[in-house]
Amino acid sequence: MxxxxxxxxxxxxxxxxxxxxxxxxxxxxxxxxxxxxxxxxxxxxxxxxxxxxxxxxxxxxxxxxxxxxxxxxxxxxGMLIHKTASISSWSSLGDGTVIMAKVVVNTCATIGKHCIINSGAVVEHDCIIENYAHISPNVSLAGGVTVGEGSHIGIGASVLPEIKIGKWAIIGAGAVIINDVPDGAVVVGNPGKIINKND
The missing domain is CATH 3.40.50.20 (Rossmann fold)
Structure with missing residues (x-):
């Protein structure tokens, strides 16, 4: 490689x-x-x-x-998946994606191209991670979450079921996301609040 x-x-x-x-x-x-x-x-x-x-x-x-x-x-x-990761056979991964140590990707999750799923992250059933997104260490995405293209979910953040995070958004470290997030939003805190908007 x-x-x-x-x-x-x-x-x-x-x-x-x-x-x-x-x-x-x-x-x-x-x-x-x-x-x-x-x-x-x-x-x-x-x-x-x-x-x-x-x-x-x-x-x-x-x-x-x-x-x-x-x-x-x-x-x-190609793609790389760490030997300690647990990836459901019912999930799908795009080319160029990297799955790091102790990641869990559960059933029917879809991960796009050139994504980073970082150490210890959990991507639950039916999640959709679009191209170029980065899911940081110890992030927890509950079932049915959508993460838009290019978005970055900060270390230790938690996202509740069925939440939709727009494209090129930034979710701060440790944030708890209980509402949908629009494209380009910068969200921090518990509960998560929009503090800025990227172009």
Whole structure:
């Protein structure tokens, strides 16, 4: 597998790959600041490698940057699932998605492309996680929750059943979401309240 992005998130991705015996060949980055990550060489991405075949994964934590890179690269994207994760056979996962340690994805959940489901998160039955979303560590999404494209659910947040979170929203750490959240909203607190709106 080939990674794009030599950030801190890259280290977590490498750990997942090692947990299931997947070899990372090389890491590319637009502006590499290190020569290696976890002893895997990092090289600057250029037109020389445009035609490079293989399975790729974008190891960038920022949702907007991950979307931009995925559209620019136009590669064959794989996915990585940590060996300790519990994924229902009735769920579905999109290309480019990363599932970290001790995640639970329950029956009939749908997770889109290039998502991050971070350590210890619970995605309950019938949830829909749209492309480029990031579900942070120890988040709990109750049954039937929808998370829109590019939204970031902060560490330890809880979302009640059937709640709809719009696109590119930000849910603060530890927030408890009891009402639907519109596109671009920034929500914090218990109960969650909108404090800002992103463009």
């Amino acid at each position: 080939i990674l794009f992005g030599a950030s801190g998130h890259c280290k977590s991705v490498i750990d997942i790959a090692e947990s299931i015996g997947v070899s990372i060949e090389i890491i590319y980055d637009d502006n590499p600041k290190v020569e290696a990550v976890c002893h895997i060489p990092v090289q600057e991405y250029s037109t020389i490698v445009l035609g490079l075949k293989g399975t790729w994964l974008i190891s960038i934590g920022n949702n907007k940057n991950r979307k931009e890179v995925s559209e620019r690269l136009n590669k064959n994207f």
